[in-house]
Amino acid sequence: MTETSSSGRKLHLGILSAAGIAKKNVRGILKNTNGIEVVAVAARSLDKAKAFIKETGIEGKAKAYGSYDELLDDANIHAVYIPLPAGLRPQWVKKAAAKGKHVLGEKPVALTNKETEELISACREAGVQYMDGTMWLHNPRAHYMKEIISNKKLFGEPKSVTTCFYMAADEDFKKNDVRAKKDLDGLGCLGDIGWYCLTVTLFAFNYDAPSQVQAHIGAKFNDEGVPMHCGATLTWADGRQAMFDCGFDQNFTQLANVGGSESFIQWTDFCIPTKEDSCEFSVVGPGGLSDLDTRINQDNEVKKVYLDRPQETRMWEDFAECIYAIQDGKKPDDHWPSISELTSKCVLAVAESIENGCKVVEFKA
Template sequence: MATSTQTPVRFGIIGCADIARKLCRAIDLAPNAVLSAVASRSLEKAASFARANNCSTEVKIYGSYEGVIEDPTIDAIYLPLPTSLHVKWALKVAQSKKHLLMEKPVAMNVQKFDEIAKACEENGVQFMDGTMWVHHPRNAKMREFLDDTELFGQLKRIHTYFSFASGDDFLKNDIRVKPDLDGLGSLGDTGWYCIRAILWAADYELPKTVTALPGPVLNEAGVILSCGASLHWEDGKVATLHCSFLESLTMDITATGTKGTLHVHDFVIPFQENEASFSTGAKCFFNDLVTGWTPLPSEHTVITDLPQEVRMVREFSCLVGDIKNGAKPESKWPIISRKTQIILDAVKTSIEKDLTPVTVEW
């Protein structure tokens, strides 16, 4: 890990999507990063974004994506463009020897993902997708519980759920419901988080099969608005996920073992920025009169000095700093992203094939 004395990593942002506002702030708050440039397809839009986000007057403004990519002072690019544009611009970023932090879903399918990963590997640049919640310190504490064979036992079942109720304007005009922009819909958006949570709980072991659940909802253009799936492992583990643009805001993880259970109710975005909680039950059963539980499940709260998206930027910047000092890019992040993409592809394929099981292959 790079030291805190490293020269700050100089970021450029390509595209002024809403999520870029959050990363603009995160880069500003990260101790080892600095925002150096903002690019949009028009100079006016890039300048407006910089003003709205109180960017320093030293931040360069570009009216084309190529401008920031070709800027020799930029170390890394944050890329929040629509998924259909990821391959084109990610390849340009990697080929310019700039490190790549990009929004999820990474690609429309794993074949497109592999094009991006290959370009990053060949050019020696760090890749990381923008799944923020995995960088929260709560995750390390939850991992300790899942790995405790005395309290949690053997993992048997995982359930994840991420939905939010979008309005008519979103369902008609948002890029996430447009087949030519973010054509993976809720599966690529909320589903990506659910899949990542399942893989995280399973210590990133891929399942043997994936089967879409009955009742997927698609819009007139064929984009998924709501769907579910079940995942099955050779050792008997089972996971289910549900993702939707059509239901109340919910973001849950339940992981059940032979001895204990983990519950999280805000896994993607914590209820509060500076702390996050989870509950655990270990060896719980009924009391003698079956009027209550014993022992009671316990609540755990983890305080963080930096929001999860800032910790993500800090981690990414540390890796970039290490590479500047002669280290190789960290391979775990593209591997984790590829596994997520593989499961996403399998769910989509199962929906397209009338809910038939899809065998998962690396």
């Protein structure tokens, strides 16, 4: 985890899209992120790029481009942020890599395994850093939890993971948002918030690939056939198991539980912390029923983590540090694209199971 940015160094970042998620990042994060400066914004028209720059308060700092290709041709840019929909993103990630630009892309990575593999391979072959926008992995809380999960005496062996992530979307969202469009982000809630659920599982299980994936019955879709609610169970050959459920149809909820043989970890805001300056999680120790089964005798220790800056800021700083290391002669950090690739394959295995009537899918790592 990066605690401070490299002294005196500045990463020049370009943004390929004037989408709402890009505006959020510029307004709330990039302007205050050590070592990163947004120097260019490209949109489908020059007017949209200019409007984005004005709305986000980076006038005089960033240049507007009326096409993505023009931005990629700018030799002053070291890296690009690509929040384009998954149906469009792969081609631009590959183009960016070919131009020697490092890439932070939103998730899901792509809509097919072939596109995912091509995208990751293009970045590896070009020697550029690839990272996806799974911000919670850059929170100090994640590192603290990893230490506990790795402590065999305290936690035991990781056995199970249960997660759920919901957000209440209105009818306009379910029809018109890019995450509801088959050709744009056709994985719907699975590729968006289901992605985060799967990252918790892979994180807890040390990024071991599952052996089987099976979607749950009862998935819900919009008129275009895009998932609006779904879930799945993943199993490992050694008996580990994970279950998740996600949807755009319930009150905002983000719960996670990682069970070990000696204790378990649970937290109620696993993706987006309730507070920006602090977050917490609970470690629940061994216990059982007491007083004629009327209560539970079990320790519950709340661990608190104080944040001097948001997890999204830390993500950008970690991205920048990877690039500084490359500039100093090191190879790209393959940890991040490997996580992206494995998570993408899990997401797409769930999608395959849904399409096949919730049959078991043998996972291919």
